[in-house]
Amino acid sequence: MMREVAVIGVGLSRFGERWNAGLKELMAEAGVAAIEDANVKSSDVEMLFGGTMASGRFMGQEHIAALMSDELGFRNIPAVRIENACASGGSALRLGYMSVASGIHDIVVVGGVEKMTDVTSAEAGTALGGAGDQEWELFQGITFPGLYAMMAKRHMHEYGTTEEQLASVSVKNHDNAYKNKYAQFHKKITVQEVLDSKMVSDPLKLFDCSPISDGAAALVLAPLEVARKYNDTPIKILASEQASDTLRLAARESLTSIKATSIAAQKAYKHAKVSAKDISIAEVHDCFTIAEIMAMEDLGFYDKGKAAKAVENGETRLNAGISINTSGGLKGCGHPVGATGVKQAVEVVWQLRGEAGERQVKDARIGLTHNVGGSGATAVVHIFGRAN
Amino acid sequence: MMREVAVIGVGLSRFGERWNAGLKELMAEAGVAAIEDANVKSSDVEMLFGGTMASGRFMGQEHIAALMSDELGFRNIPAVRIENACASGGSALRLGYMSVASGIHDIVVVGGVEKMTDVTSAEAGTALGGAGDQEWELFQGITFPGLYAMMAKRHMHEYGTTEEQLASVSVKNHDNAYKNKYAQFHKKITVQEVLDSKMVSDPLKLFDCSPISDGAAALVLAPLEVARKYNDTPIKILASEQASDTLRLAARESLTSIKATSIAAQKAYKHAKVSAKDISIAEVHDCFTIAEIMAMEDLGFYDKGKAAKAVENGETRLNAGISINTSGGLKGCGHPVGATGVKQAVEVVWQLRGEAGERQVKDARIGLTHNVGGSGATAVVHIFGRAN
Numbered sequence: 001m002m003r004e005v006a007v008i009g010v011g012l013s014r015f016g017e018r019w020n021a022g023l024k025e026l027m028a029e030a031g032v033a034a035i036e037d038a039n040v041k042s043s044d045v046e047m048l049f050g051g052t053m054a055s056g057r058f059m060g061q062e063h064i065a066a067l068m069s070d071e072l073g074f075r076n077i078p079a080v081r082i083e084n085a086c087a088s089g090g091s092a093l094r095l096g097y098m099s100v101a102s103g104i105h106d107i108v109v110v111g112g113v114e115k116m117t118d119v120t121s122a123e124a125g126t127a128l129g130g131a132g133d134q135e136w137e138l139f140q141g142i143t144f145p146g147l148y149a150m151m152a153k154r155h156m157h158e159y160g161t162t163e164e165q166l167a168s169v170s171v172k173n174h175d176n177a178y179k180n181k182y183a184q185f186h187k188k189i190t191v192q193e194v195l196d197s198k199m200v201s202d203p204l205k206l207f208d209c210s211p212i213s214d215g216a217a218a219l220v221l222a223p224l225e226v227a228r229k230y231n232d233t234p235i236k237i238l239a240s241e242q243a244s245d246t247l248r249l250a251a252r253e254s255l256t257s258i259k260a261t262s263i264a265a266q267k268a269y270k271h272a273k274v275s276a277k278d279i280s281i282a283e284v285h286d287c288f289t290i291a292e293i294m295a296m297e298d299l300g301f302y303d304k305g306k307a308a309k310a311v312e313n314g315e316t317r318l319n320a321g322i323s324i325n326t327s328g329g330l331k332g333c334g335h336p337v338g339a340t341g342v343k344q345a346v347e348v349v350w351q352l353r354g355e356a357g358e359r360q361v362k363d364a365r366i367g368l369t370h371n372v373g374g375s376g377a378t379a380v381v382h383i384f385g386r387a388n
Numbered sequence: 389m390m391r392e393v394a395v396i397g398v399g400l401s402r403f404g405e406r407w408n409a410g411l412k413e414l415m416a417e418a419g420v421a422a423i424e425d426a427n428v429k430s431s432d433v434e435m436l437f438g439g440t441m442a443s444g445r446f447m448g449q450e451h452i453a454a455l456m457s458d459e460l461g462f463r464n465i466p467a468v469r470i471e472n473a474c475a476s477g478g479s480a481l482r483l484g485y486m487s488v489a490s491g492i493h494d495i496v497v498v499g500g501v502e503k504m505t506d507v508t509s510a511e512a513g514t515a516l517g518g519a520g521d522q523e524w525e526l527f528q529g530i531t532f533p534g535l536y537a538m539m540a541k542r543h544m545h546e547y548g549t550t551e552e553q554l555a556s557v558s559v560k561n562h563d564n565a566y567k568n569k570y571a572q573f574h575k576k577i578t579v580q581e582v583l584d585s586k587m588v589s590d591p592l593k594l595f596d597c598s599p600i601s602d603g604a605a606a607l608v609l610a611p612l613e614v615a616r617k618y619n620d621t622p623i624k625i626l627a628s629e630q631a632s633d634t635l636r637l638a639a640r641e642s643l644t645s646i647k648a649t650s651i652a653a654q655k656a657y658k659h660a661k662v663s664a665k666d667i668s669i670a671e672v673h674d675c676f677t678i679a680e681i682m683a684m685e686d687l688g689f690y691d692k693g694k695a696a697k698a699v700e701n702g703e704t705r706l707n708a709g710i711s712i713n714t715s716g717g718l719k720g721c722g723h724p725v726g727a728t729g730v731k732q733a734v735e736v737v738w739q740l741r742g743e744a745g746e747r748q749v750k751d752a753r754i755g756l757t758h759n760v761g762g763s764g765a766t767a768v769v770h771i772f773g774r775a776n
Contacts, residue, residue, distance in 0.1 A: 002492070022523065055518075056444045060526060062518035063473040066765035067635045076651055078630035079766070080479045081471040085451040091468045095483060102490030104390070130443075130450035135410065138448060242466035247455045263464055377454035378467070 002101040006227035006234035009038020009220035010346040015334035016184040018214035023115045024071050026216035031072045034218035039230045046105040048079040049096040051088035051112035052338035057127035085131030089341025090371030090380030097240040100221050112342035113216035124212050131374040133248035147375045149201035152290035154255040159305035167194035168312045169289040170207050177328025179359040184334030208289040213334035217342035233353045238272035238383040247377045258376035261298035268381040276300035281351050281364045283344035285372040286329040323361045341371035348384050390489040394615035394622035397426020397608035398734040403722030404572040406602035411503045412459050418604035419460045426608035427618045434493040436467040437484040439476035439500035440726035445515035473519030477729025478759030478768030485628040488609050500730035501604035512600050519762040521636035535763045537589035540678035542643040547693035551591050555582035556700045557677040558595050565716025567747040572722030596677040601722035605730035621741045626660035626771040635765045646764035649686035653769045660771040664688035669739050669752045671732035673760040674717040711749045729759035736772050
C-alpha cells in the first residue's frame with residue numbers, strides 16, 4: 001500500500017544569466033526557500049534527490065547531490081544525483097515521490113540545478129547534444145535544434161502546422177514570463193518578431209528555441225497524513241509516471257509524436273483517476289515551440305494536428321481553456337536543464353495554492369507537469385491536486 | 389512493510405582497456421549476461437537504474453539509462469541514471485532495492501558502466517576530480533591521488549602505518565585478480581615492486597592507485613518471495629544503506645576515517661541484524677591502498693590503527709580471516725567508476741552462490757559491499773546473505 005504524498009514546500013532561484021552565482025549559490029537560493037516555505041528543519045530531511053544534467057561538462061563538477069546536501073546543511077543523509085538529460089528534475093521528483101509513497105522516508109528534498117552560462121554557446125550545444133545518441137546523432141553533426149527542426153518539418157507536412165502557429169507558442173510564453181519575477185525574460189514579443197529572428201535550424205528561429213540558463217528549483221515532500229503539520233496548503237501528488245523510448249530519433253515510430261509522453265500520461269491519468277479534460281493548468285516541455293504543440297497532443301489536451309491552431313487562437317493563454325506554461329515555460333522562464341522538471345512542479349504548486357500573483361489562473365484545481373529528456377527518450381508526467 | 393529483495397541474476401563485462409568496445413557494447417555485455425543468468429525476459433523488467441559517473445566528460449554521452457534500456461530491449465520502461473561519483477553503482481543498487489522492497493516494482497535491472505580510456509590520462513584525472521569540490525579542491529590543483537595521499541600521510545602519522553603495509557593491500561588484490569577472468573590485471577606483484585613503482589603523490593605510488601578502466605556490471609533484482617521462480621540460488625539483500633558527508637576533505641572531522649562509511653555500516657549491521665564479525669567476505673572501495681585500510685577500520689572489521697598490520701599479516705587473503713576484495717578489488721580487477729559498486733555486488737553474489745571458481749571462499753555465508761564516492765562524501769554499504 002502506497003501512501004499519499006504532498007508537496008509541503010517550494011523554492012526557486014531567479015532564472016537567467018546569473019554571472020554572480022555558481023552551482024552552490026543557485027542550489028542554496030532555491031533550497032533554503034523551499035525549506036523555509038515548508039517550515040521544516042534541516043535535520044528533519046531524510047534524503048535528497050538532486051537533478052542535474054551536465055554539471056560535469058558545464059562546471060567540472062559531478063557528485064552534485066552530496067554537494068547540495070552539504071550546502072543545505074543536511075549532514076550525512078543519503079543524497080543521490082539523478083541525470084536523465086532535460087528530464088533530470090522530473091525523474092528526481094519521481095524517485096523522491098516513490099521514497100515517500102513507499103514509507104521508506106518521510107521528509108525528502110528534491111532539487112534541480114544547472115549552471116550553463118560559464119561555457120560558450122558552442123560548448124553548451126555540444127554538452128546538450130549528450131542528451132541524444134552521441135555516436136549516431138551528435139557525432140554526425142545533429143544538434144538538438146536540428147532534431148526538433150526535423151520533427152517540426154514533419155508536423156508541418158502532416159498536419160499543416162505553420163511557422164506563425166509555432167511562433168504563437170513563444171509569444172504566449174513570453175507574455176506569461178513577463179508576469180513571473182523568477183523568469184529569465186521580461187520582454188513581450190510578437191509573432192512577427194519571432195519570424196524575423198535569426199534562423200537556427202529551418203523552420204526553427206532563435207525565438208522558437210528555449211535559452212541557455214542558470215537556475216535552481218527545490219521541493220519538500222512529505223506524507224499527506226502529516227503534511228498539515230508543516231503547511232496549511234499542502235498540494236497532493238496524484239500521479240507520478242515515467243516512460244522511455246529509443247535514444248535516437250531515427251529509431252522511433254513517429255517524428256510527430258513522443259511515445260514516452262503518451263505512455264507516461266496515460267498511466268498518470270489512470271493512477272490519478274482523472275482525464276486530460278480535468279487538467280486546468282499544465283507546465284509542458286517547450287524546449288522548442290514545436291515541442292509544446294506535440295506535448296499538447298501527446299498529453300491528450302488536443303487531437304493530433306489540432307494543437308497548433310488552438311495556440312494561435314489563444315486557447316492556452318492564462319484563464320482561457322487550459323492554461324499552458326503559466327510560468328513562461330522553458331522558452332520564457334528559462335531552461336536550466338536539470339532544474340526545469342522541478343521548477344515546473346514549483347509553478348503548479350503556486351497555481352494550486354493560489355499564490356501565482358499576476359499570472360494566477362482562477363480556480364486552478366488540477367495541474368500537470370510534463371518533462372522531456374533528449375528528443376523524447378525520457379518523459380515524466382506528474383499530476384497535482386489541492387489536498388482539500 | 390518492506391518486502392525482502394533478492395538478486396536473481398548477475399553479469400559483468402571484462403574490465404580493462406577495451407579498445408574495441410564503446411559504452412553500448414559494454415552495457416550490452418553485462419546486461420545480457422545478467423538477464424540470461426536471471427532467466428527473465430526483457431519484457432519482465434519494470435525499471436532500470438543505471439550508474440555512471442562521467443560519461444559526459446569521457447564520451448560526450450549523458451542520458452545513459454535510457455540508452456541502456458534501449459540497448460537491452462527494455463522498450464518504454466522508466467529508466468534513470470544515478471550519479472554519485474565512484475559510488476554511482478552502489479547508489480543505483482540502493483534505489484533499485486528500494487523500488488522492489490517497497491512493492492512499487494517487481495523485476496528491476498541495476499546497471500553500472502564507465503568507458504574511461506578514450507580520453508587522455510590528464511583528461512581522465514580532471515573528470516574524476518569532479519567527484520570532489522571543483523572550486524575548493526580541483527581548481528586549486530588537488531587531484532584524487534593528492535587527497536588520498538593526505539589521508540595516507542595522516543594515517544601513517546597517527547597509527548604508524550607503513551608504506552610496506554599499504555603495498556601489501558595491492559599485492560593481495562593483484563593475487564586475487566589473477567584468479568578472476570574479468571579482471572583488468574593478471575599479473576602478480578611484490579611489495580618491492582609496489583615500492584619501486586613511480587611516485588604519484590607521496591606516499592602513494594602508481595601501484596597504490598587503482599587504474600583507469602572500461603567496464604560494466606549488471607544485476608537483476610526481484611522480491612524474495614518469487615525469486616526461486618527464476619533462479620535456484622537467489623541471494624538476499626539483508627541491508628542497503630547510504631550516508632553522505634561534506635564534499636571537500638578539508639571540512640571533515642577526520643582525515644583518517646570516512647564518517648559516511650561508518651554511519652552507513654552501522655545502519656546496515658542494525659538492519660541486517662548482524663555484526664562486523666559475521667561478515668566472511670567483503671568487497672571494499674580500494675581506489676587507493678590507504679582506502680582499503682580505512683574501510684577495514686570504518687566498517688568495524690578491525691580497530692582503528694590495526695588494519696594495516698592485519699593486511700601485512702595476510703589476515704584478509706582468500707580463506708584467511710575475513711576475505712577482502714576477492715575479485716581483486718578496484719586495484720586488481722579495475723575501476724570503471726560507475727560500474728564498480730555494481731560489480732562489487734556481482735562478486736559477492738558469485739561467492740555466496742559458490743560460483744567464484746579458483747577464488748571461491750569456503751562457506752561464505754554473509755558478504756558486504758562498500759562503495760565510496762569522492763574522498764568520502766558518499767558511502768554505500770550493502771549486506772548480502774544466502775536465502776536458505
